[in-house]
Amino acid sequence: MSVDTQTVKKIAFLSHLKIDDDKIDTVGAEFNKIISWVEQLNEANTDNVEPLVSVNDTKLTLRKDEVVEGNQADKILKNAPAAEYDYFVVPKVVE
Amino acid sequence: MSDITKLTISQTLEGLKNKQFSATELTKAYLQDMEAKRNLNAYVLETPEQALAQAKVADTNYANGTPRTLEGIPLGIKDIFCTKDVRTTACSHILDGFVPQYESTVTSKLFNDGAICLGKLNMDEFAMGGSNENSFYGPVVNPWHEERNLVPGGSSGGSAAAVAANICAAATGTDTGGSIRQPAAFCGVTGIKPTYGRCSRYGIMAFASSLDQAGPIAKDVKDCAILLQSMSGYDPKDSTSVNKEVPNFTSFIGQSVKGLKIGIPAEYRPQGLNQEIADYWDKGIEILKQAGAEIVNISLPNTKYALAAYYIIAPAEASSNLARYDGARYGLRIDGKNLDEMYTNSRTSGFGAEVKRRIMIGTYVLSAGYYDAYYLKAQKVRRLIQNDFVEAFKKCDIILTPTSPLAAFPIGDKTMRESPINMWLNDVFTVSVNLAGLPGMSLPIGLSKDGLPFGLQLIGRSFDEETIFKTAAIIEQEAKFERLK
Amino acid sequence: MLLEGKTGKWEIICGLEIHCQIISKSKIFSSASTHYGSDTNQNVSFVDAGMPGMLPTLNEECVKQAVKTGLGLRAQINKYSEFSRKNYFYADLPQGYQITQFVHPIVGEGVVTIDLDDGTTKDIRIERLHIEQDAAKSIHDMSPTKSFIDLNRCGIGLMEIVTKPDFRSPEEAGAFLKKLRSIVRYLGTCDGNMNEGSMRCDASISIRPLGEKELRPRAEIKNVNSVKFAMQAIEFEAKRQLELYENGGTMEQETCRFDAATGTTKFMRKKEFANDYRYFPEPDLPPLVLTDEYIENIRKELPELPDAKKTRFVENMGLTKYDATIICENKEVADFFEKAAAGHDGKKVANWLMGDFFAMLNRKNLTIENSPVSAENLGKLVGLIENNTISGKVAKDVFEIMSETGENPEKIVEEKGLKQVTDSSAIEAIVDQVIAANPDNVTAFRNGKTNLKGWFVGQVLKESKGKANPQIVNELLDKKL
Missing domain, CATH: 1.10.10.410 (Arc Repressor Mutant, subunit A)
Incomplete structure (x- = not known):
């Protein structure tokens, strides 16, 4: 399966990564090499094989409904690049 | 360079107990040697004040006759473990200046047992890499033949190099596809990735959640056992950690391997395998045979698909795990006209080339129309690989293989630079263990003709680290590998 | 309801997706509080803030509430369910993904019976119910250049309930929302307050000429926050599509939002610009496995639900279906009624309740919980009429006094000498x-x-x-x- 430039751009968009226009072909070529390399998996016969979801077959353990964490806005905001009135501040969201 | 920094953990604990040196003296010696070895670039942050404060506590506990199990042992911590109030970046530009307000479960267990934090160790950015060349803080120099500028392996390259260079008594590492075992092999030290679920992942920056495990890198097998003892255990904060009793690992060291069945997988001896490595593998086999173990030929037929499955699953999980690094709440922010631009600017500047590559691949294999062909297929192959091991362990008790198809290579190596796939091929012997969630150890077996360490890998049954320790101790004893002094 | 177009009769096809905030003390994947109205970023754990290395742990109460709700929807409870990640970048989503359930939800198909104004009922099929985390709630109108993020709401448990496209009119959708709200309130699994956002509704609407078999492209209206608005939105959108088709236009699948001020739907985006969410199994959470015993224990604890209560009120307490439907919609009203009617004629109590009593609450702008007239006293008042102590006319005067003073009607009748003359x-x-x-x-x-x-x-x-x-x-x- 060959990945076209349009797809590479879409993947970059979904990943929120910018690829300069002059690099898009190089990135695309490398991307294609990798994708065709992993496609060796197609040789494996996986008929009637269940995908592996949990390696240890563990079942989920549940937590008691207790409030343990909170009242720590200072710690939550400690590393914030920008904060005002205890809010994280980011450039305006446009729909 | 000091003598006391060359001691193993068990020797150091003896020395501290017998008052041959104090924890403060020991810590100062390490801090001095760290300074002398800054050329290796193993540490990205040294924490002398914290280390000396912890040493003081250790000395008080020794004076009071109440030392804890790791009292006064100076450790280096891979920069992927969140350490409270100590900068943690996973060696990524995107986490510039990030100071966690919480402590990872594994490091808090070690510190609660009396270990001392010397600083944070260099690594491949977000643990993605096998040479430590993907660090925002620059590459680490392998302490073997410093002048040759070799890589220490990766991703726990700083950890393995620091242990080999005696600038920490031991170190923590993490292993997603070989990141403890391969650098341990490259640097002539010992490292174990325990069974998935043995150690808590809480507070460890996630690369690929279903594969990541923490483990120790140390000077010998016994030190690994001592450290893993402290690091292990169920943690309610990690739903994938397993509620199983942790056995006394050190008690298995020195036990006989008589009658133990050692599996030798045919698929790990491909055409063109480096002859020296093949020879050392045979040496390991011979040692165990001499010790009374039985050698069994086994087959792991789906090994050939392991790398491809790994390089779908790990990037897929990574693409999602790394979505939180967006410049909004911590770390690097490169502003933009609106929120989306800020996200894209921060991530584009903040991530290195390999991390971006894997995010893109991961995004692709999960995207609409491709999920079944790639991700789901890889999860099915992962089941096949796990089944291979289940079948193999019906015939044997433990598996012996080489750790890596080659020894340490030069920083900036041309072949490795040519294509990311060339670099990824180095993980061929290690990734299956992560895919199957099994415990695996690498220990040094000898030096190549040009003086570089080779490692052998032991793979155990799920939650059977004991057999690994028992077997590794025998190989270690007979191989008589000489650590760097 | 059918739309009368120039070209003939058209049928509305509508399905709903309802997000219900789960009542629990702590969040679904973290141990921070769910309390509404706390100071900014105070109900936030490191998990909620998407800090590096943090891991989710599942709240047992959220699982229990989901199973309870599933049973209330007469639905299949899935003993095996899985969590998945839904990946997208958003200011209100610190992890960059939402933990939700995708392929294996905790609750499967069920059914809810709705009561229509003409006294008939209709069964609405439930497709599934799954549990997931709520997003944060940011402020975008405080500054022209900045958005302000408060993570307090981030990570509160949600139940997403999806219906089959069974609604044929806005009235049916409205009746469903009221019934669902009534069920979750009876169960105590969600407070059902749409205006506070603890219950939110998305509606998918398409129309087709009566008799046509194929479904046409639909419009999805996001986040409607009242029953009235949901009905308005569906009606407006259906008529908009009718006009579009009859003027030779075509529909593409699209997303829109409802503008309450104008009562219209506003276009947001076409389907092809929809996000690619890249769902995959959440590797931080192993599958959730429930036992039969666990489910049965919850079933045993279920309270009587509105439909069962309604039947009982009709069969044993002499109420008409209409009265019983109104009284049972709200659990507090039903409980009040039952208390008041103990030992009295149910129909008479119902008449008083739905007449003078509700009028009084409306006039005084009170809810039934803080009514000055208690259930016991309303019952006693009816008792005084039943045993001819007072006439219905005098009773109205007594009720007026009761609603001012909250006093026992027997005492009022005694003190004011209002006893009926029977000599x-x-x-x-x-x-x-x-x-x-x-x-x-x-x-x-x-x-x-x-x-x-x-x-x-x-x-x-x-x-x-x-x-x-x-x-x-x-x-x-x-x-x-």
Whole structure:
């Protein structure tokens, strides 16, 4: 399966990564090499094989409904690049 | 360079107990040697004040006759473990200046047992890499033949190099596809990735959640056992950690391997395998045979698909795990006209080339129309690989293989630079263990003709680290590998 | 309901997705509080903030609430379910993904019976219910260049309930929302307050000419926050599509939002610009496995639900279906009714409840929980009428006093001397007096103007200040006239 430039751009968009226009072909070529390399998996016969979801077959353990964490806005905001009135501040969201 | 920094953990604990040196003296010696070895670039942050404060506590506990199990042992911590109030970046530009307000479960267990934090160790950015060349803080120099500028392996390259260079008594590492075992092999030290679920992942920056495990890198097998003892255990904060009793690992060291069945997988001896490595593998086999173990030929037929499955699953999980690094709440922010631009600017500047590559691949294999062909297929192959091991362990008790198809290579190596796939091929012997969630150890077996360490890998049954320790101790004893002094 | 177009009759096809905030003390994947109205970023754990290395842990209460709700929707409870990540970048989503359930939800197919205004019912099929985390709630209008993020709401448990496209009119959708709200409130799994956002609704709407089999492209209206708005939105959107088709236009699958100010739907985006969410199994959470015993224990704890209560009220307490439907919609009202009706005529209590009592609450702008008239006292009032202590007319006066003072009606009747006169000799004296004082009317009555009877009854009651037993007055008048 060959990945076209349009797809590479879409993947970059979904990943929120910018690829300069002059690099898009190089990135695309490398991307294609990798994708065709992993496609060796197609040789494996996986008929009637269940995908592996949990390696240890563990079942989920549940937590008691207790409030343990909170009242720590200072710690939550400690590393914030920008904060005002205890809010994280980011450039305006446009729909 | 000091003598006391060359001691193993068990020797150091003896020395501290017998008052041959104090924890403060020991810590100062390490801090001095760290300074002398800054050329290796193993540490990205040294924490002398914290280390000396912890040493003081250790000395008080020794004076009071109440030392804890790791009292006064100076450790280096891979920069992927969140350490409270100590900068943690996973060696990524995107986490510039990030100071966690919480402590990872594994490091808090070690510190609660009396270990001392010397600083944070260099690594491949977000643990993605096998040479430590993907660090925002620059590459680490392998302490073997410093002048040759070799890589220490990766991703726990700083950890393995620091242990080999005696600038920490031991170190923590993490292993997603070989990141403890391969650098341990490259640097002539010992490292174990325990069974998935043995150690808590809480507070460890996630690369690929279903594969990541923490483990120790140390000077010998016994030190690994001592450290893993402290690091292990169920943690309610990690739903994938397993509620199983942790056995006394050190008690298995020195036990006989008589009658133990050692599996030798045919698929790990491909055409063109480096002859020296093949020879050392045979040496390991011979040692165990001499010790009374039985050698069994086994087959792991789906090994050939392991790398491809790994390089779908790990990037897929990574693409999602790394979505939180967006410049909004911590770390690097490169502003933009609106929120989306800020996200894209921060991530584009903040991530290195390999991390971006894997995010893109991961995004692709999960995207609409491709999920079944790639991700789901890889999860099915992962089941096949796990089944291979289940079948193999019906015939044997433990598996012996080489750790890596080659020894340490030069920083900036041309072949490795040519294509990311060339670099990824180095993980061929290690990734299956992560895919199957099994415990695996690498220990040094000898030096190549040009003086570089080779490692052998032991793979155990799920939650059977004991057999690994028992077997590794025998190989270690007979191989008589000489650590760097 | 069918749309009458120029080209003929058209049918509305509508399905709903409802997000219900789960009632629990702590969040679904972290141990921070769910309390509403706390200071900014105070109900936030490191997990909620998407800090590096943090891991989710599942709250047992959220699982229990989801199973309870599933049972209330008469739905299949799945003993095996999985969590998945839904990946997208958003200011309100610190992890960069939402933990939700995708392929294996905790609850499968179920059914909810809705009550329509014409007294009929209709079964609406439930497709699934799954649990997931809520997003944060940011402020975008405080600055022209900045958005302000508060993570307090981030990570509160949600139940997403998805129906099959079974609605054929806005009324049906409205009736469903009311019924669902009633069910979750009875169960105590969600407070159902749409205006506070603890219950939010998305509606998918398409229309097709009556008789056409294929479904046409649909519009999805996001985040409607009241029953009324949901009905308005569906009606507007259906008519918009009708006009579009009948003017030769075509529909593409699209997403829009409802503008409450204008009562219209506003276009947001076409389907092809929809996000690619890249769902995959959440590797931080192993599968959730429930046992039969666990599910049965929850089933045993289920309270009586509105439909069962309604049937019981109709069958055992003499209510009409209509009264029972209204009374059972709200659990507090149903409980109040049941308390008031204990030992009394249910139908009479229901009449009082739905008449004077609700009118009083409306007038005073009170809810049933803080009504000055208690259920016991309303019951006693009906009792006083039942045993002829007071007349219905006097009872209305007594009720007025009760709603001011909150007093026991028996005490009011006693103190104010409002007891009905049943002594026939006393009433006879008044009857005689009235006959004697009105000879003209007596003559007229006797000459065939029998409808004057009522006038005589009124005069007697007036003279007795309303206390004379009307039945005895009637009997005496019949005899004497």
